[in-house]
Amino acid sequence: MKNIQFERGNAGNIRVHVLPTDQFKTYAVSVYIGAPLLEDTVTPTAFTPFVLRRGTRSYPETKQFRERLDDLYGAGFGFDIYKRGDYQMVQFRMDLIQDHFVSSKESLLEQGIRFIGEAITQPALANGQFVDKYVDSEKITLQKRIEAIINDKIRYAAERCIEEMCKLEPYRLHQLGSIEALHSLTPDALYAHYGQWLKQSPIDIYVVGQTSLNEVMPLIENSFSLQNEAASYSAKIQHRQVEKVREVVEELDVSQGKLNLGLRGYTTYADPAYPTMLMYNGILGGYPHSKLFTNVREKASLAYYASSRLDGHKGILTIQSGIELDNYDKAVAIIRQQLEAMEAGDISDTELQQTKAMISGHLRELQDSAFELISFDFNNILSGVERTVPKLIEDVLVTDKAAIQTVARQVKLDTIYFLRDRKGGKQA
Secondary structure, eight states: OOOOOOEEEEETTEEEEEEEOSSOSEEEEEEEEEEEOOTTTHHHHHHHHHHHTTOBSSSOSHHHHHHHHHHTTSOEEEEEEEEETTEEEEEEEEEEEOGGGSOOSSOHHHHHHHHHHHHHHSBOEETTEEOHHHHHHHHHHHHHHHHHHHHSHHHHHHHHHHHHHTTTSGGGSOTTOOHHHHHTOOHHHHHHHHHHHHHHSOEEEEEEESOOHHHHHHHHHHHOOOOOOOOOOOOOOOOOOOSSOEEEEEEESOSSEEEEEEEEOOOOTTSTTHHHHHHHHIIIIISTTSHIIIIIIIISOOEEEEEEEEETTTTEEEEEEEEOGGGHHHHHHHHHHHHHHHHTTOOOHHHHHHHHHHHHHHHHHHTTOHHHHHHHHHHHHHHTOOOOHHHHHHHHHTOOHHHHHHHHTTOEEEEEEEEEEOTTSOOO
């Protein structure tokens, strides 16, 4: 196993993390900006990076912005928006070829950090606010992204299950916000929100490649000149107790039923039992050899697909399956049987060993990607713990059936969500 050791520093309240390595041919740069999931801010926060990618003070036209990336030997620039626990995360990413592979008068790393810094902190403006045409154009882009979720019934059912399960919690909010709130955003209101977002949100900057913290720090200080007041995240997660299982049935024009179950696991990434929860999820429905796939799909032929997913930052699990509309009761019953089997410790040696092999293999593969290494390390920052890939693999490999059974008895079924056809209506 490789020894992964990030060097750490601070530029004001901005945390800087550098991994010196000659493993990769490109520099990987990531900037994480996190904010609590809130009804009033989730949409403008999601919308902001769409507008930022259109231009900067030095490159105010989108064509100039993209040509500048071409000048940097085809550097890649993009962003992702997602949820981590009750936080909404915006991650900006940039990858560019390492300096020793090209002949350039000025360091590509320096130019790249300057570019991403300007893209985030010095956007193109008109009359002291975001450019109208960029805001109007990107509204259409984001609206289509949100509508695509509704049109993809598998994703839609998964989101609706979370929304119903967490209806009294921030986690119910979708990371992209809502179309209704998007329509009401104006360039001046969005720019005002953007300023507060940069000022109040924790910011972490990662650089991986043949460099060092001593080289990167002055580049960050010169390229990210902003006043930031937020230094860290709160690792505290609100866990709601399950009083009774809620059943929610929604009707749309579908020909295949989408059966999703939401469960509270009460174990998060920061908990010592997290490796055991990884094993629980893997055996239940994380892989093709798992109980859900084998018993619900293969043996009983009740589902077109059946799997489970763990959100380690929120401490919840979700089960996704696609079923014939008339098989609802049968499918729910056999899924419950798999949950009961986990509680009873009914786990075969084959299930145990195959799951350990799958999880440890996946974790080893993380070390082959610079951005995966960054993501793993940022999980530690967000959770307030220090995990390493070798230690997590070790903890997974020593997990036994008794430990999994203990975790299984803590898991509580919270919500059963079923998306079915409109009774007597048209099917698609």
